Amino acid sequence: MDAQAGMLARLFERSMGLGPEWEVSDVWFEAKGDAPDELHIRVAHVRGQAVECPECGRRCGVYDTRERTWRHLDIWQYETIVHCAVPRADCPEHGVHTVRMPWEVRPNSHFTALSGAQVLAMAISGLTAVQIASAMRMSDGAVWRMLGRAVAEARDAADYSDVRRVGIGDTACRRGQSYITTMVDLDGRRAVAVTEGRDKGAPERLADELEAHGGDRDAMREVTRDMSEAYAIGCAGAFRKAIQTIDRFHVMQLAAKATDRVRCREAKSSEEKRRLLRGTKYCWLKRPENLTARQAALKGSLMGEHLLTARACAMTEALRAVYACPGRESAGRELDRVVSWIMHSNVPEMKAVARTVRKRREGIPSWFSRNATNAILEGLNSVIQSIKRAARGFRNVEYFKTMIFLRLGRLDFPAQLAVSSATH
Numbered sequence: 001m002d003a004q005a006g007m008l009a010r011l012f013e014r015s016m017g018l019g020p021e022w023e024v025s026d027v028w029f030e031a032k033g034d035a036p037d038e039l040h041i042r043v044a045h046v047r048g049q050a051v052e053c054p055e056c057g058r059r060c061g062v063y064d065t066r067e068r069t070w071r072h073l074d075i076w077q078y079e080t081i082v083h084c085a086v087p088r089a090d091c092p093e094h095g096v097h098t099v100r101m102p103w104e105v106r107p108n109s110h111f112t113a114l115s116g117a118q119v120l121a122m123a124i125s126g127l128t129a130v131q132i133a134s135a136m137r138m139s140d141g142a143v144w145r146m147l148g149r150a151v152a153e154a155r156d157a158a159d160y161s162d163v164r165r166v167g168i169g170d171t172a173c174r175r176g177q178s179y180i181t182t183m184v185d186l187d188g189r190r191a192v193a194v195t196e197g198r199d200k201g202a203p204e205r206l207a208d209e210l211e212a213h214g215g216d217r218d219a220m221r222e223v224t225r226d227m228s229e230a231y232a233i234g235c236a237g238a239f240r241k242a243i244q245t246i247d248r249f250h251v252m253q254l255a256a257k258a259t260d261r262v263r264c265r266e267a268k269s270s271e272e273k274r275r276l277l278r279g280t281k282y283c284w285l286k287r288p289e290n291l292t293a294r295q296a297a298l299k300g301s302l303m304g305e306h307l308l309t310a311r312a313c314a315m316t317e318a319l320r321a322v323y324a325c326p327g328r329e330s331a332g333r334e335l336d337r338v339v340s341w342i343m344h345s346n347v348p349e350m351k352a353v354a355r356t357v358r359k360r361r362e363g364i365p366s367w368f369s370r371n372a373t374n375a376i377l378e379g380l381n382s383v384i385q386s387i388k389r390a391a392r393g394f395r396n397v398e399y400f401k402t403m404i405f406l407r408l409g410r411l412d413f414p415a416q417l418a419v420s421s422a423t424h
């Protein structure tokens with residue numbers, strides 16, 4: 001072992017917390033073409049030391065050994081491979097079992113628990129699978145398998161028995177393609193169930209998923225959802241005892257989507273309109289108080305152009321103003337006035353919004369008599385949108401679900417993260 005290899009061996013021993021029964025017996029480099037060398041570390045069981053039965057923890061003799069390798073976290077930029085002839089414990093009560101290595105959580109994992117913990121920590125902190133795969137020099141598929149398994153294990157342990165108020169909403173997996181429906185626990189501020197599609201069966205599937213984790217659909221007191229016909233029917237059937245609420249978030253989301261459709265259509269209508277509307281998407285979608293100085297100036301300069309998009313934007317603002325009314329009755333009156341104004345306009349996308357609002361009107365002012373959930377839904381939704389943007393959309397629905405639970409599930413990852421905190 002040369003000096004550098006000796007240093008790496010000690011670094012490995014310390015970071016792994018190898019006990020007295022293990023020693024690093026060899027360290028070597030292997031050339032890998034143009035890539036940096038691979039670092040190989042051999043760990044050996046110290047002769048004469050007892051091993052623990054993985055079933056009962058009893059100290060036993062060694063029955064035999066089996067050769068195994070693990071891909072470890074990179075050390076100093078070197079791709080690191082750990083080798084060990086792993087002993088099998090000979091327990092008088094449980095028979096012959098392969099012992100667990102100090103870094104191991106799952107007996108058959110090909111990656112050490114540490115690299116698993118690092119992948120998980122990177123995903124929770126907001127990196128995409130592609131970014132993690134490149135940093136860890138793994139395939140995207142391997143990253144997704146590790147994350148999927150960690151989420152599945154953590155969700156097995158999740159308890160949703162205290163969920164009483166939920167929000168239900170849809171998201172496209174990619175632009176204009178298949179949809180998922182997400183259910184969030186408004187009191188726990190976490191995603192609790194995700195299902196494919198946004199059909200009227202979606203709420204029923206979400207209720208089933210909730211009950212698979214100790215939840216109770218009949219204990220649900222309030223369901224906040226958007227105004228789609230499918231959710232109206234589905235939620236009424238799945239959560240019979242809950243009050244159905246249309247939150248401000250969903251009204252404003254519907255209006256914002258329609259405003260954006262108006263902008264796209266108008267930009268295609270003539271070369272002049274295309275030029276005027278270029279780069280203005282967020283001028284119309286953001287609240288006036290959230291515009292940057294540049295966006296506010298741009299928006300102001302377009303006000304004299306008689307744009308349909310500007311009219312749609314004004315209608316959206318009028319809908320938002322309904323929620324600034326002091327109470328339920330004045331809000332109801334203001335809502336009816338705004339809806340009637342939009343219905344007499346010449347913007348079909350916004351007229352569709354007004355028709356939907358009128359149809360679901362009874363659920364809308366009920367927002368005033370309950371706790372405002374708008375900020376929670378808005379916050380969770382913006383995380384979902386940022387997950388999707390970072391990944392440039394998801395072809396694989398399961399991957400999208402995995403990321404939503406990682407970032408918004410508030411799950412415990414005790415097994416994986418215990419290993420990482422014990423060694424740092």
Ligand SMILES: [Zn+2]
Nearest residue numbers: 053056091094
């Ligand atoms: Zn035993």
